[in-house]
Amino acid sequence: MTLDRRNFIKLLGGASGLALTGQAVAQAKSAAVSAGSAAEIMPKGSARRVVVIGGGYGGTIAAKYVRMLDKSIEVVLIERNKEFVSCPFSNFYIAGLMPDMQALTIKYDKLASNHGIKMLHAEVTAIDPAAKMVATSQGRLAYDRLIVSPGIDFMTDGIEGYDAQTPEIFPHAWKAGPQSALLRKQLQAMKDGGTVAISMPLMPFRCPPGPYERACLIASYLKKHKPKSKLILLDANPDVVSKKPLFVKAWKDYYKDNFQYISGQATKVDNKTRTLVIDNFDDYKVEVINLIPPQRAGNIAVASDLTDDKKRWCPVDAVSLESTRHKDIHVLGDATLLPSDGPAMPKSGYSANSQAKFCAINVVALMNGKPTAALSAINACYSGVSETESVSVSHVFKLVGGKIKVTATAVSPVDFSLGKIEKAYGESWLKNVLTEMST
């Protein structure tokens, strides 16, 4: 144990400790880049400017709606990638139910040209709230208001042995793209008879029903293509945290012969022997490990002091999503911590979409000296439980006394009587939400 711990620390200090300490990496990069490209780019003219960081479910919508609401405000959207791959529905791809990631992928060109958004494909390395500047791999640029939609990064310090190579061996596939492709490839390459494990973290994390949907769809894949294989879901939570009656029904009715649910937390991983240790006790030596580590706000939010004392999520005002830590900076999507009266908004794509809109409305109001408005938000989320059936959960949120409050929530009927039509509605949802983000 002591030796392992020492090796662990050694790795941390080494050049390969990259994935371990996102914050340290971001800070190191920030120092390197601000020294290398301190030159100001896109100098601000007379127009007021909103800079948006992150071109995902939240950032694209915030950028678009600011422009839709006030054409006199210049908007720059900074995103490191040329394409965005949706996490929602990527479990269908992983389980071989989509030929490729085309239906999950959007580009930014039409969004930019339709709304006059200036795209900047660069890595954000630092935010300077006092000077109101954002440092990027391309240079620095000024903002009047900044909207940060950074998504999540991983906290792997609690998993002994987790290093930069681990996600290449035990993919998390919790950011869609190459990681999803890797997990799918591993499942397909596995011999019939092999065991698969999904290890999921304690709440809160991105997409609460996601790991359970993944369990259903991978179990469905195994049942059909590798009938001698088994799947174990290792849940760090004491019990199922989302759509419980629906997932439990699917496991019982469809996957009882090849699926097992176990409550337990991943505490150690061994890349070489392909072993996962749960609660410092049980060893699981399995062929494919989908290790989803605990999560926090994206690196840039942590490095820029937008997170709370625990350095995990970003506290914001519930009306405008303005950071309570730094003025003129708004944070939305998975990274936020909204004050809530009752259950929090789930960290979902739809939540980010909804938040981006009331953030945009209030950013524009604040820039125009108008009063902010307490708005409502929706979350709707579909999960596949088999090849042909999906189930859903939905919420309406309103702002009551400065806090987010659920005014209605429900899940699909437990008999799956709507399963087939909800599968089709889910596909229409994906088409609409991705079209909204990309046009």
Added chain:
Amino acid sequence: MHSFACAGCHGTNGGSAGLLMPSLAGQSKVAIVGAMKKFQSGERASTIMGRLAKGYTDADFEAMGEFFSKQKLHATNQKLDKALVKKGAALQEANCSRCHLDDGKDGKDDTPLIANQWLPYLQVQMDMYLSGTRKMSEQKAEKIKPLSKTDLDALLHFYASVK
């Protein structure tokens, strides 16, 4: 501004790109308010819509109706069987036009605008009417009963084609 949140499923400003989701852009206010109240009470069957409707007030529905009725009708671009469109065009006058006014671009009372909606959306709704999941008015039932399945599908093709 409640209406911005609807766009995740119904498209920006209610212009739907998803084949099973109706466009709300340009829909009449009275139809939207009427539909939302029926979703809320459960009188109109749904999956998610009725569950969400419970989170809003009548005043919210009015605001939604106001917003969407002012948006420009969303033009869908869909491949349709021309023969069926033609057949539907011949049938609509005698069978549907008393309520679905102006080729479905207008509606009597709270009859929704159905012109240019996605064909799969219209087909799912018709299946729900025929199975009894969605209730029909007496006048509608009277018109629909004598029509064959092909006639009905032709009518849906016609309305989907109207720009």
